[in-house]
Amino acid sequence: MTSEITLFVNPTAGRGRGAHAAQPAASEFRDAGFSVRTVLGSDAADALRRARAAVDGGTGALIAVGGDGLVSLALRAVAGTPTPLGVIAVGTGNDFARALGLPVRDPAAAGRLAARALKDDGARAVDLGRVGDRWFGTVLASGFDSRVNDRGNRTRLPVGRFRYNLAMIAELAALRPVPYRMTLDDGTERETEAILIAVGNGSSYGGGMRICADAELDDGLFDVTVVGACSRTELLRVFPTVYRGTHLRHPKVTTYRTARITLAAPGLTGYADGEALGPLPLTAECVPAAVRVLAARRGLSKGD
Structure with missing residues (x-):
């Protein structure tokens, strides 16, 4: 070395x-x-x-x-x-x-x-997600959260996080479910109306929102969180529980585990690690032990 x-x-x-x-x-x-x-x-x-x-x-x-x-x-x-x-x-x-x-x-x-x-x-091998030639470590987001990113990125003022707070308010006002087609690694296709679908290699995005709370970085699988069609009132009531990960118990939330997933939906951009990947459809695969990280043995599974 x-x-x-x-x-x-x-x-x-x-x-x-x-x-x-x-x-x-x-x-x-x-x-x-x-x-x-x-x-x-x-x-x-x-x-x-x-x-x-x-x-x-x-x-x-x-x-x-x-x-x-x-x-x-x-x-x-x-x-x-x-x-x-x-x-x-x-x-x-x-x-x-x-x-x-x-x-x-x-x-x-x-x-x-x-x-x-x-x-x-003491480097430890952990999984990464891959879409084409792009790698990601945390979450691939689509739906409500990616629309907020789209709107925030189009807006120059105000600067900083407040810009995305305003984008979130605007997207809440226009909230509507999106018709998704989701294909998992066993070839099964599922069609569903959802507010968002998040594909987690890691457990959180957005600074600690544990959208895929049970995701582990070294199990060779994505955790997929589907938030089904719901009202603005219900979404706002559930939203604070995302920081604890308890939203996964909500009846409108469905989860899957898969090594590969294709998401298709009209008019949506996929974001991973907060960066735009491009419009859906997108196919993501979980690549085991794709990178060696300098980290203590503890904490390689779930976010704190």
């Missing part, structure tokens, strides 16, 4: 926390005896190119310093390679780090844990 590691940094993550997080994380790696180089990019495509170059060049680890968006880029660089991934979670959602049981918004602690795991060869 080379003693050089690469910090893959999003300086704008978490309203600037990414830029401030790089230094304490780097200090922890240097204190542990590693040589540290930093990779940034002028845009997402340039950042991904630089991250892949670091991996191809034999870096000892790629350490993503940012939020789930940067982790999503990092996964595209390291998935299917022996290069381990570390996560310094300083973004807004940090759901992949939560699923791994990693420190959130504590770059020194996260850097210390990753350095210790790397020195002890």
Whole structure:
């Protein structure tokens, strides 16, 4: 194992926390005896190119310093390679780090844990989802939540999370079920009217909403959550329970476990790790042990 590691940094993550997080994380790696180089990019495509170059060049680890968006880029660089991934979670959602049981918004602690795991060869293999050539670690979202993302992304003002809060209010006003066709890995097709369908490799999205609360990162299967047709009032009543994962007991919620799924529905975009994948239909497969992560043995199953 080379003693050089690469910090893959999003300086704008978490309203600037990414830029401030790089230094304490780097200090922890240097204190542990590693040589540290930093990779940034002028845009997402340039950042991904630089991250892949670091991996191809034999870096000892790629350490993503940012939020789930940067982790999503990092996964595209390291998935299917022996290069381990570390996560310094300083973004807004940090759901992949939560699923791994990693420190959130504590770059020194996260850097210390990753350095210790790397020195002890303590990287753990976990599953990833794949849609075409795109990898994801947490949840593929479609339906109400993806419409909120679509609307929020179309709106320039206001900035930050408030923009998506307004988008959610607007989508609630226009709430309607969507006719889905869902094909699972046994070839069975199911047609259903649903508010949303979420495909979970990890358990949460949106900063701790445990939409697929029972999902595990190392079982080779997705957990699929289907929220059936319901009224705005009922959806608002159920919504707070998503943070505890108890929404899975609601009669309008159905769950499945599958290694592969195709979702088809008119007018919907699929999002994974918060990033747009493209319009449905989309086919996702769960790839076992697709990436090695620098994480403690605990926390590899369900989010905290």
